[in-house]
Amino acid sequence: MTDSLQLSLAELQSRTVPVLVPMPASRPYSYAVPDDMDVQPGSIVQVPLGPRQVAGVVWDGETDSVDPGKLRPITEVFDCPPITPDMRRFVDWVAGYTLSPPGMVARMVLRVPAAFDPEPPTQGLRLGDRRPERMTAARSRVIEMAEDGMSWSRSGLAHAAGVSMSVVDGLIRQDIFETVLIPPRPVVPPPDPEYGQTDLSDEQKQAAQQLVAQLGADGSSVSLVDGVTGSGKTEVYFEAVAEAIRRGRQVLILLPEIALTSAFLERFEDRFGCRPAEWHSDVPPRMREKVWRQTTNGNIRVVAGARSSLFLPFCDLGLIVVDEEHDAAYKQEDRVFYNARDMAVVRGHLGSFPVVLASATPSVESRVNADAGKYQGIHLPERFGGAAMPDLGLIDMRRAPPARGGFLSPVLLSEIGKTIEREEQALLFLNRRGYAPLTLCRVCGHRFECPDCSAWLVEHRFRGQLQCHHCGRTEKTPEACPECGTLDHLVACGPGVERIAEEVDRHFPDARTIVLSSDMMGGVRRLRLELEAIAKGEADIVVGTQLVAKGHNFPLMTLVGIVDADLGLSSGDPRAAERTFQLLSQVTGRAGRTGRHSRGLLQTYQPMHPVMQAIVSGDREAFYEREIDERERASLPPFGRLAALIISANERATAENHARGLRQAAPRTRDIAVLGPAEAPLSLIRGRHRFRLLAHGKKQSDIQSFVAKMIENGPKQRGSVRVQIDIDPQSFM
Ligand code: ADP
Ligand code: ZN
Numbered sequence: 148m149t150d151s152l153q154l155s156l157a158e159l160q161s162r163t164v165p166v167l168v169p170m171p172a173s174r175p176y177s178y179a180v181p182d183d184m185d186v187q188p189g190s191i192v193q194v195p196l197g198p199r200q201v202a203g204v205v206w207d208g209e210t211d212s213v214d215p216g217k218l219r220p221i222t223e224v225f226d227c228p229p230i231t232p233d234m235r236r237f238v239d240w241v242a243g244y245t246l247s248p249p250g251m252v253a254r255m256v257l258r259v260p261a262a263f264d265p266e267p268p269t270q271g272l273r274l275g276d277r278r279p280e281r282m283t284a285a286r287s288r289v290i291e292m293a294e295d296g297m298s299w300s301r302s303g304l305a306h307a308a309g310v311s312m313s314v315v316d317g318l319i320r321q322d323i324f325e326t327v328l329i330p331p332r333p334v335v336p337p338p339d340p341e342y343g344q345t346d347l348s349d350e351q352k353q354a355a356q357q358l359v360a361q362l363g364a365d366g367s368s369v370s371l372v373d374g375v376t377g378s379g380k381t382e383v384y385f386e387a388v389a390e391a392i393r394r395g396r397q398v399l400i401l402l403p404e405i406a407l408t409s410a411f412l413e414r415f416e417d418r419f420g421c422r423p424a425e426w427h428s429d430v431p432p433r434m435r436e437k438v439w440r441q442t443t444n445g446n447i448r449v450v451a452g453a454r455s456s457l458f459l460p461f462c463d464l465g466l467i468v469v470d471e472e473h474d475a476a477y478k479q480e481d482r483v484f485y486n487a488r489d490m491a492v493v494r495g496h497l498g499s500f501p502v503v504l505a506s507a508t509p510s511v512e513s514r515v516n517a518d519a520g521k522y523q524g525i526h527l528p529e530r531f532g533g534a535a536m537p538d539l540g541l542i543d544m545r546r547a548p549p550a551r552g553g554f555l556s557p558v559l560l561s562e563i564g565k566t567i568e569r570e571e572q573a574l575l576f577l578n579r580r581g582y583a584p585l586t587l588c589r590v591c592g593h594r595f596e597c598p599d600c601s602a603w604l605v606e607h608r609f610r611g612q613l614q615c616h617h618c619g620r621t622e623k624t625p626e627a628c629p630e631c632g633t634l635d636h637l638v639a640c641g642p643g644v645e646r647i648a649e650e651v652d653r654h655f656p657d658a659r660t661i662v663l664s665s666d667m668m669g670g671v672r673r674l675r676l677e678l679e680a681i682a683k684g685e686a687d688i689v690v691g692t693q694l695v696a697k698g699h700n701f702p703l704m705t706l707v708g709i710v711d712a713d714l715g716l717s718s719g720d721p722r723a724a725e726r727t728f729q730l731l732s733q734v735t736g737r738a739g740r741t742g743r744h745s746r747g748l749l750q751t752y753q754p755m756h757p758v759m760q761a762i763v764s765g766d767r768e769a770f771y772e773r774e775i776d777e778r779e780r781a782s783l784p785p786f787g788r789l790a791a792l793i794i795s796a797n798e799r800a801t802a803e804n805h806a807r808g809l810r811q812a813a814p815r816t817r818d819i820a821v822l823g824p825a826e827a828p829l830s831l832i833r834g835r836h837r838f839r840l841l842a843h844g845k846k847q848s849d850i851q852s853f854v855a856k857m858i859e860n861g862p863k864q865r866g867s868v869r870v871q872i873d874i875d876p877q878s879f880m
Contacts, residue, residue: 163210163218166194168203169254177210179218186221189229191263193222202260204230204253225263228443230256230460233498240493246851246872247483255458255483262439266331271298272324279321285310289318298327333446334437338419340389345418351379354525355386361501362390362466369492371517372505374527376736377534380505384468385418387503392448396465400451401487403474409675410700415451426452426459429671454479454487457494465500467491472504472513473729475877484873507736508729511774512785537707537738537745539763541754553650554642559708559748560654566706567658567687575647575690576734577710580616580664582608582646583639593630601831608645618833647710648690655688663691696733705745707738712749712759720879721783724758725774731762784875788850791876792840793827797867799836806838808862819844819853829880
């Protein structure tokens with residue numbers, strides 16, 4: 148081959164690029180770059196894919212040596228900052244770790260296609276030289292307002308002048324204004340790190356300094372802020388946020404229930420003079436576009452968001468805070484199965500910046516890492532301002548049982564009475580939505596079950612519905628039993644929050660009782676209002692599910708009653724004890740945050756259970772020690788590795804056969820064992836039959852390669868069969 152021929156081949160090569168498209172493709176596809184087009188790795192482009200046009204990202208590396216003449220060309224490059232190199236490496240890393248197609252991870256980054264084009268400027272009005280022929284009082288107010296020479300929006304000007312829009316429109320028609328283009332406004336002003344500084348206690352100061360020091364050091368690090376509820380973890384990590392802002396870096400604060408944490412947003416505003424940008428499923432589409440766009444162009448400095456905000460295309464991310472790092476809401480179990488807490492640590496590592504994890508009840512995994520010195524452990528063992536922790540006690544339900552048909556022990560009822568007499572608030576916690584978890588016919592014993600899921604239908608009496616909590620199917624509660632036709636003989640079995648509220652109403656008819664659960668009517672807006680009302684003391688008794696456990700500050704809440712402390716302990720989940728401990732500590736931590744004497748009472752039939760003992764003795768260290776010890780002996784995470792495969796199909800036998808085939812395809816190694824297939828505890832969801840396999844390996848084992856080989860060598864996926872891979876599973880249902 149002659150020199151000149153080689154040169155032209157190289158030239159041809161440089162005109163093709165790999166593009167990652169948001170599809171379940173295992174690798175980027177090759178595209179030709181038109182001569183007049185300028186692209187670089189990270190550029191967001193539009194490409195043809197089959198008959199469609201899709202958005203993708205120009206990826207790193209070489210394309211296969213194909214003739215660009217044979218490739219389809221890129222259609223368009225969006226006028227959008229390119230996805231940064233560390234974000235691209237993050238996408239590849241997450242794909243490799245979770246065994247997901249990289250395209251599906253990229254899809255999480257490219258979720259807002261409307262934001263790839265720059266935000267259009269809005270039209271503004273500026274006063275010109277002409278004046279109206281006929282002057283009115285309203286008109287002169289408008290002109291007076293506009294005489295400042297600034298550009299105004301139509302509605303803004305009408306509002307400022309205190310006139311109706313038609314007055315402004317009348318002036319527009321007379322060419323009184325010049326139209327000017329106003330650049331898109333930032334969704335939030337820049338936060339001011341010196342705005343509302345808090346006087347930290349010595350202990351808090353020291354903790355804050357330890358975090359701030361990490362921002363000064365070049366490179367990645369992880370700190371675990373482990374402090375009891377009310378110790379000031381938020382105040383402390385705000386100092387790290389302030390330092391990152393001073394250094395001109397962007398910050399991401401991950402929160403488990405962002406939709407509900409208006410209290411958090413207000414505290415942020417008190418400290419930084421403005422709210423952070425929000426990112427979660429309740430942000431309206433237009434706002435999402437703005438937030439996505441302004442995260443990538445750097446107009447937004449701080450985002451507070453749910454787990455999916457980890458995939459926002461920050462241009463200069465310099466700190467991630469994961470609040471309530473132990474929370475199960477960080478785990479996504481859909482398409483790409485990932486834990487946002489763990490992936491945040493990876494993101495920090497790839498981007499060479501610090502990550503702060505905060506919790507009053509850290510996960511065992513994070514505790515072990517802190518104990519081993521892999522994470523910087525920062526402790527805040529006391530509540531701020533000397534506020535006492537609530538007195539915690541157990542109610543032995545065998546000795547002080549509730550009255551017939553009730554669920555609240557006389558001991559708890561009497562405490563509620565005393566609390567509301569003092570004009571303080573009581574919280575009753577039960578992690579069960581609806582009225583009753585099971586409904587049956589007293590005459591024939593018929594149980595209401597979801598036809599598509601292996602689950603009982605849950606009665607929601609306030610709405611007159613029976614609902615499946617797995618697929619969302621609802622039906623009207625019938626008057627007659629569908630089996631035997633008897634009228635009015637349906638009975639509710641077991642309690643949900645609605646039923647507890649009913650019991651409370653019977654005992655305290657004059658008290659103001661509020662039920663809070665994630666499925667209440669009116670959605671998030673209503674919930675936020677209710678939470679604010681509670682904080683202001685506009686309720687006496689609150690009956691709530693999990694969502695009251697998180698981050699709210701109710702100053703008058705001095706009694707927390709746990710209706711069924713045993714509820715989470717019975718599942719076959721290896722984290723059941725940890726989860727129960729975390730949830731109960733979190734809920735009882737709601738009490739007495741402002742110095743009043745407060746109590747937490749746990750109704751249990753197992754008062755001697757180690758979880759109950761750990762909570763009431765206040766000896767959380769002993770609990771962690773024991774829990775860590777048990778995990779180590781059983782080689783469970785973080786001392787071993789787990790990966791689950793969930794195999795589902797329309798027919799039971801098809802799912803089971805496929806699962807068996809996968810199991811047979813498992814490589815033989817002494818380091819990793821495969822358990823199952825076993826029928827999943829939730830054996831039917833939305834009409835799909837489910838089986839599970841669990842790979843359990845030693846700590847150093849390469850569980851990803853192992854699972855990948857099972858899939859590769861296992862039976863071909865046909866028909867309705869679907870296989871989901873869950874590395875580090877949290878749920879075993
Ligand atoms: P945590 O996140 O550990 O539960 P918070 O940061 O929410 O604790 O603090 C608990 C309460 O104490 C909040 O109302 C907070 O405003 C207050 N607080 C904590 N530290 C200080 C401080 N140094 N000065 C004033 N108030 C503080
Ligand atoms: Zn269902």
